[in-house]
Amino acid sequence: MTEPIVRFQDVHKSFGDFDVLKGINLDIKPAEKVAVIGPSGSGKTTIIRMLMTLEEPSSGDIIVDGKNLWKMKKKEKMVKANEKHLREVRGDIGMVFQHFNLFPHMTILENCMTAPIHVKKENKEEVRDRSVKMLERVGLGDKLDSYPNQLSGGQKQRVAMARALVMRPKIMLFDEVTSALDPELVGEVLEVIRDLAKHEDMAMVLVTHEMDFALDIADKVLFLDEGVIAEQGTASEVIEHSENERLQGFLRRFRG
Numbered sequence: 001m002t003e004p005i006v007r008f009q010d011v012h013k014s015f016g017d018f019d020v021l022k023g024i025n026l027d028i029k030p031a032e033k034v035a036v037i038g039p040s041g042s043g044k045t046t047i048i049r050m051l052m053t054l055e056e057p058s059s060g061d062i063i064v065d066g067k068n069l070w071k072m073k074k075k076e077k078m079v080k081a082n083e084k085h086l087r088e089v090r091g092d093i094g095m096v097f098q099h100f101n102l103f104p105h106m107t108i109l110e111n112c113m114t115a116p117i118h119v120k121k122e123n124k125e126e127v128r129d130r131s132v133k134m135l136e137r138v139g140l141g142d143k144l145d146s147y148p149n150q151l152s153g154g155q156k157q158r159v160a161m162a163r164a165l166v167m168r169p170k171i172m173l174f175d176e177v178t179s180a181l182d183p184e185l186v187g188e189v190l191e192v193i194r195d196l197a198k199h200e201d202m203a204m205v206l207v208t209h210e211m212d213f214a215l216d217i218a219d220k221v222l223f224l225d226e227g228v229i230a231e232q233g234t235a236s237e238v239i240e241h242s243e244n245e246r247l248q249g250f251l252r253r254f255r256g
Helices: 044-051 083-090 108-118 124-137 153-166 183-199 211-217 235-240 245-255
Strands: 006-015 018-028 033-037 059-064 071-074 077-080 093-096 171-175 203-207 220-225 228-233
Touching: 006 044, 018 044, 018 228, 033 044, 033 211, 044 059, 044 171, 044 203, 093 153, 108 124, 108 153, 124 153, 153 183, 183 203, 183 211, 211 235, 220 235, 220 245, 228 235, 228 245
Parallel strands: 033 203, 033 220, 093 171, 171 203
Antiparallel strands: 006 018, 006 059, 071 077, 220 228
C-alpha cells in the first residue's frame, strides 16, 4: 500500500466558540485528485488553509509526506513546530488562491521566478527556463513581459497556477479559483486545471462549486457539512448517487 501524501488525524479547528472543523479524518494518496464541496461555512477553505500553514489546527495531526506539519520532535518530545519546520514541510505544497495574489510591480515572468530563486535558492537560468515553459503551458507564452494590470482575470489566475507549478509541488491546492472571475472566463481556467489533472503526477485538492467539473476530474469527492465530512466517495457516488438529503439539497442549488 502506498502511504498517503496527506493525512488528517482527528483534526479540529475552532475560532472562539465556533467549531469550524469537528474531527476530520482524511487520507489523500500521491497523485490523487480530490474535490471538496459543501455549503459556505462548512470548513472547506479551513482545510486548505491549514495545509498551507495559514491556520493552525486546534487539535489533531496533519501529516504531509510522512512528516507532521504542525509538530516537530525536540529532545524526544513532540512540540509545536517552529517556522523553519513549517517552511520545510510546506515546501512540497503549492496553492492557487481566489484573488491571484500577484505582485503588481513585476512582470508575469518575474512573478513566476521570484519564489524558486529567493526561497529555494535555485539557479536563475534554470528557473527562467522552467517559468517560460509553465507560462507557455497555461497559454501565456506571449505575455512574459506583461504586468498583472494588463491581463484579464482569467489570465491572472493562469499566471497564479504557473507560478505555483514552477515550485514543483507534490500537492497543489485550489481554493475556489473561479469564484472571483467573470462567468465567461471560468471555462479557460477550468480547462487548464483539467489539463493539469490529466497530465501532472501530483495530488490536487480543489475546493469548488463547479459540480460537473468535479465529476469530470476528481478521483474522490468530499462533502463537508457543519464541520464534518458528511459524505465521501468517488465523484459518481457522491455527486450522482448519494442518498444523503443534505447533500442532495446542496447539489440541487448548483445543478438545477
